[in-house]
Amino acid sequence: MPSNYLDFEKPLVELEEKVNELKSFMEEKEIDLTEEIERLNKRAKVLQEEIFSNLEPWQILQIARHPERPTTLDYIELVCDEFIELHGDRQFSDDKALIGGIGRIGDVPVTIIGHQKGKTTKDNIERNFGMAHPEGYRKALRLMKQADKFNRPIIALINTPGAYPGVGAEERGQAEAIARNMMEMAGIKVPIIVVIIGEGGSGGALGIGVGDRVLMLEYTYYSVCSPEACAAILWKDAKEAETAAKALKITAKDLMELEIVDGIVSEPPGGAHKDYQLSAQLLRDEILKEINKLNELSPEELLKQRYNKFRKMGQIKEESEKILSEL
Template sequence: MVLEFEKGIHEIEEKIKALKEKDKFPDFDKQLELLESKYHAEIEKVYSELNPWKITQIARHLDRPTFLDYINMIGTDFVEIHGDRNIGDDQAMITGMMKIDEEKFFIIGQQKGKTMEEAKKRNFGMPNPEGYKKALRVMKMADKFNRPILTFINTQGAFPGIEAEERGQGEAIARNLREMAKLRVPVVATVIGEGGSGGALGIGVANMVFMLKYSVYSVISPEGCASILWRDSTKASEAAKALKITADDLLKLGLIDGIIDEPLGAAHRYPEQTAQNLKNKLLETTKELARMSRNKLMDRRIDKFLNMGKFSEKPLK
């Protein structure tokens, strides 16, 4: 999959690939060096011209590392935990335990799926109520055994379907919001791709909330917002800008606690470096949070969310 605005980068990448497949010839090194410098210049140019809508497309890129990819890249000894002990095992929400450098964590994340087959199995990363209930069951277990929780957000949103409504999608998310607030262990959430509305927030009530540099987090998809407010879903680019959904914007608004860097060219091009940055940040943060008492972890988390919002004591001018 090649994004429209990355076509130039892609062409040079293809040329480099073709060149490397050739046998060495006298001018080989010089040509390669030339192509590589063109490549870096092009990436720098394209990435300096990003806007919120382009970042949204990067965040949704099919080659972007998924939750399972990060598990493989940063963790060891992953044990998956299945089912909500009620309805079933939501494949869009993966839960389990893993180690990062011998530190033990409970982990929860949405999985979009990269191939059509996996995407279908994962319901395109859109959880049903049982997904949120599974996540909550695992979070409560982490609380019981006093282990930190890492969540990885990557969803268009909670699934809007008949069964989802019949089984209480709203109630399931609401319950998670309240119960996550009350957890007495460190909770760190990271938006790794798309943070879609309440479906994202349902695993997002954390002591620290991070976003990868080229991820987005929004109350409604830019397309959805455009079709309601602009009455035209093709105005998604304008809506993306107005909604302030990028990591930079949300850090400025004080709604997230930090940005995890991705190399220019983004995680779909540099998964390993991105994973390394993610790993470092998660270890550093959980270590810091572990110094707080169990009650303090809860109180701080509740107070943090109680203080969110912007309003005034004076009327609008």
Template sequence: MPNELEFEKPILELRQKVDELRQLMETTGIDLTEEVAKLEERLAELSQSVYQGLTAWQRVQLARQPGRPTTLDYIRGLCTDFVELHGDRNFRDDPAVVGGIGLLEGRPVTVIGTQKGRDTKENIYRNFGMAHPEGYRKALRLMKQAEKFGRPVILFIDTAGAYPGMSAEERGQSEAIARNLREMAGLRTPTVCFVTGEGGSGGALGLGVTDRVYVLEYAWYSVIAPESAAAILWKDASQAPRAAETMRITASDLLAFGIADEVLPEPPGGAQKDPAAMVARVKEKAVQALEELSRVPIAQLLQARYDKYRAMGSFAER
């Protein structure tokens, strides 16, 4: 498969051998069931060994794999009767952020997320999932609308960061993100976010101040991408694997630091191997989270949200 990563090649080679034996059985009629069973057992063991021992950089690579479900894939899997809403009512519509209203198991919800493309043409249209200020302003408009009508908000994060171009800075990129942080902290409705792939810098955090933060097993979430950190620290972007290990950006690290509330397991090899299963798992978690949060009084919900983010980054010295 063209999208297999270097560390996945032994798995691919063994899988090809299994497929070749199966094809040989079909064409010649020779019974190779026992040999196939042994190879499949070895394949399962190898896959488990490889994916359980991934480095931080390898997880970053998996998070960027083509074929992982996008925000629109999750929306289609979670919601019925979804209506996408456009524009920030100020400048324009930003295709890098999608959002709208739908029904989740009969419950009206607002769903918002960063959207990457499937191919070069769509990635250019979506700006590779890097939002402009109008994307964050659109998101905030939809969140305030959800607050007004009592709808919970579900957010999906998969972006290397906000767009850093001059046009975005001229239109107030930092102000738009900062406003989202402030408004989301006090939004008077339940909020849940899923980090599904990349979670880079303020571009991710502009959609990430929520009551629950769920991170997919191979996703990453950090103040900066490993390549950029390496370029700053060692003047060499090729040191990205070293930076990834140092930065503690994996899902298990985020859980240990209290940034993530839960890590959602991915299908063997990543969400791109079985998108439908991953979407179903996210839907199940979203339904569960909203049922729990909807039973909490708003004042208590806001206090818990405040306490959650105030506690992040605290440490004790001995």
């Protein structure tokens, strides 16, 4: 099976390989097999819809982690008409795991920040697998304050398993940097649109995750910790990660029902890695739609709505009669 396919896609891969075999045979023997190929292509399309309409949380997590999934830089290149990357936190160094800069989408100037993963081992090492250091979050905050000063909407693209947990990062104030970002983002007076484009893991995601609109791409996850970490804590066994993924309610659909996120951005059939252009177009359309809505609000209304959005999370409703009847 080709390396870019996941285990649960095996039936689909077998059909596609059959189609390729028939095409080769048709060319080699000069036999018209067009009708049979069309029939198999239709079957493959139906099968793909069946597979991707009934995905388990663990399968969605696998798609979110797919090594060929579009990165922040991929989306920036395809969504923005112009972009200039800016570097450094003006205190320590430039963190390549969290990038940012000034861009233009159509005629709308924006500031974009986001976690950046690599696609090869070498690139991932350079990008620290998308796990930002304190200087990355401080760079992001510097750019967000600049956006606030010049009245540019902020777009934050999240794709990280979590903030980097190394000794050096802790010595340089990892927890403080994330906490400060969350506090400062709550008071920024320009629209902030947050999009989970892959992994949305732990405090690493929250460090740039406070926004007026929090969106998730269709096959992504957003969680307080990874399923592996949850399994290791609760069951003392990381092999229970699949069970943890289901219990954590990490998918876009689950989080929409819990009112943690505000919208789901559709992905191309098979996931964003199957069609970069279409995935970027769907994301661009959604971002522009949200910016237009948020630009209608005054800074005071924006801050009030943002406060209320996060303030209502985690409320508990007790169903007294049901509880008493079960006693």
